[in-house]
Amino acid sequence: MTRTFRAKIAMPAVMLAMVTILAACSSSAVPSTTSTASNATTSGIETPPKVSLSETGSTLLYPLWNIWAPAYNQTYPQVSITTAGTGSGTGISDASNGTVDIGSSDAYLSSSQVQAHPTLLNIPLAISVQVIAYNVPGVTAHLKLSGSLLSSIYQGKVTEWNDPAIAALNPGTTLPSIPIVTLHRSDGSGDTFIFSQYLSKADPSGWGTKVSFGTTVPWPAAPGALGENGNGGMVSGCKATVGCIAYVGISFLSQLLGDGLTYGQLQNGQGNYELPTSTAVAAEAAYFAPKTPANGTISMIYGPVAGGYPIINYEYAIVDSTQQSSPTAKAIRSLLEWSVDPNKGNSAQYLSQVSFQPLPATVVAQSSKQIAKIQ
């Protein structure tokens, strides 16, 4: 064999052969158990065939998917699930493009998206919460923050932590005179969606008209503002930046606290300041549950609930109801049915790890109906 042949043909061929053999060996090692293991299933959860599913989207739901996927695989190991935390915007767009099987989003679909892709469903999976975290040295209390105050902060009108506006709401706390660094999401984010919705509803004439809400908004120029990637970026950015304020999903609460950050009490629609306790969240959810339409599209922000925490939302699975292959459709239905089942995915065993709330029973029924549409 000449050197040319060796270098140009044999070497790549050998490499390719090696890789293919490795891949074939490894993939054949995946157990392909049949459905006999799950004969005695709980009602409503179908047995899926052997497929690979891909999920991408909300970084708020991502930690829960990483808990759900292995748990689901314990009963149904034949479905291999790949998760990714890329932002709700990506979840929605990849699901509508068909490049991912399940898109996760904290934001429901907009009317223009529904017009463009009429077969897309947004299916509530759980109830999640958003907290406002801050890194102010010497302040460990849960500061009272109102929507209009946050709106002023993020518009750059309130620039120091010891500003009278903040002090007025928190008379007992000594606030240092360090600049406020506002953190926002640079990627298309459901957290941005629910945060900007809160600001729009709490400050309709200011934020509501100037900035409004969406998965991406035109952030006003606040001094020193930083854009971060994903909830993880918000937490690590806030940890590294003294004086920061950031909106973070509650699934990152333990990391927040571990990094020495605190979160605030938010003013709700009745003017009361609430912490994101499970009672406050449940109160807010209970108000909106009967109002939730069949397609799941509803905003649960800033409700007129006296003891309710104002920033809560449904976590949605964005799925195309018309799938290319029916085995994939069956697997998707199975996974989603498992997730909303109050004894399975929606049980406290999993949700409490990320501080989420389970879906109310009426919403579970609505979600199941939507899931059944996936063919």
Place this chain on the structure above:
Amino acid sequence: MTIQSSSYPDTRRRRITEVLFRFATMVALVLVLAPALWLILGVIFRAVPHWKWSVITTPTQGTSGGLENAILGTLLLMAGVLIIAGSAGVLAGIHLAELARPRRSGKSSGSFLRTASEVLSGFPSIVLGYVGYVALVVGLHWGFSLLPALLILSMMVIPYIAKSTESALRQVPTNYREGAEALGMSTGYALRKVMLKSALPGIVTGLLLALAIAGGETAPLLYTAGWTNNLPSASLVHHPVAYLTYPVWTFYNQPSSEAHYLSYDAALLLMVLVLVLLVASRIIVARTQRHSEGRRG
């Protein structure tokens, strides 16, 4: 000094300039090497303390597990690029060097193609990734998969391979060409047996450099290969492929420290891969030059 300097201060100024120049060049060298050393040591010190060999044999699961899927995916992408871009690039280089020799009277078609090739090599990779996403992944409904990734990566590295092939072929002494023609060899025979053999070191260097570039790309792969926990399969479309740059880009600001370790491990593996490729090219060049004439020593 052999010349009569015109004025005393002038000589002193020149001496000072000379000293400053020597000092500045050494400082510049340190400025080039020190941050790079800092970087490499930084990655090593972050990755090695938490290194587990199971990282190589376990696929990724969420943000934990291992990197087996990414390692195999990167190797598969490199192999594919070697085949596609390697053959196309070498052929293009042959054309530019041998078959479209510039005529003395003015520009040949070769220079236009060369310009296009250089322009493509400087193209922002994210734009190529976007085009791949729009036209191939979504437009042709291939989904995140191997084929769009290979096509876009090949597009990026063909100019490098063509350029190094062309310059390697140009450095082959004309006597060889003339001798081959005098013996009546056909073009193909002359190319295979004479030209490419002598140009092999340069060509292989270009190929390995192209592989290093392809393995280190992130932006185009984000939009063509996607990401998966599964090991690469043989299918060209509809199945996403994992690659080592993804965990580096996405896992470093996940909250779990396991994710951070995976990110650093992937960075370490990438650097090792690049080092292996470049050392291999050096060895091949040294070994083949031992047999050829005109060693640069």
Place this chain on the structure above:
Amino acid sequence: MAIVAGSTGLPASPPASGVHPIRRSSLAWRIGGAIRANEEQAWRWSARVASLIPLGALAFVLTVLAVKAWPAIKVNGVGFLTSSSWKPGNTYGATVHTDGVAHPLGASYGAWPMIAGTLQTSAIAVALAVPISIGAAFALTERLPRWLSQPLGFAIEVLAGIPSVIIGLWGVLTLGPFLSKHVYPIVADQMPDVPVLRYFRNPTGHGEGLLTSGIVLALMIVPIIASTTRDLFLQVPPLPKEGAEALGMTDAEVARRVTVPWVRAGIIGATVLGLGRALGETIAVAMISGSILGSVAPNIYGTMTTIAATIVTQLDSAATDGTGFATATLAEAGLLLAVISVVVNLIARGIVVRTSRLGAPVGRA
């Protein structure tokens, strides 16, 4: 002659008595000739097709971009290049139509901050990288002994191969915090309040921003320029340099008046290669720039974004704009970046061809 016959697979039959060896089988001769001619054609044809691939790819990419960007070009108009807003509009509100293009109410995009960020970071990167690379190349070729300069030269080539995502990671985790804690405050405190230097005053931020991005980009392009320049310096013939030394010029003067002018075209070519990389660098800048759309950095430490970084952070979510307008705008930004990159490349090739006596770039550039 027998060698040639054997190479094309003619049968090695013994010559018939009295017949000339070449004419022993005219059919085999014709087949051999046909194979040879076809092989020649096959090589020529496939090589020509292969050389057209970059051109075809370029045309394909620009066409796709133009087609996708056209709706946005119509609506955004020339203001895209000068305006500073990045408003996706009310994506959850009504859809309106302008010039026949659907878009959300209030959508208005301006790319000036991105353009400024791209040009600023690349300018900083080139301004830092070129003198350092040339100095390092001199150190490698003139000052150091061979046994040291070869491995160090190889080390620099390895640096060129480090993936940009790793450099970005290091920038975010190590370099940015280090600079913002130890370097920037010292620099910023010494700066007087005069027009140009005002740009270097406080606030110094937290490590993510314009200057850090520029430094990281410089780190990326230095290996390219340095190793190419070193190769070029090695190719300068010793005679002119020795002649200059014989005339009594110092090393610095030899460098300035002989070596550098000799390879000026190649250095410019390598610089442009580096500039092209800096303009298009996506991942590292996205990690270290602070990702602020909508405003230019207020001072040199300020957060900003570049076109490439914007595309990579906004692309996925742009499709949530159901009208497709956001995606079209990003395509327009990509087209803009492509045009800038092409123009820079062509200008540099023009400079190289014009200033070079040899008519083509010397060396590995």
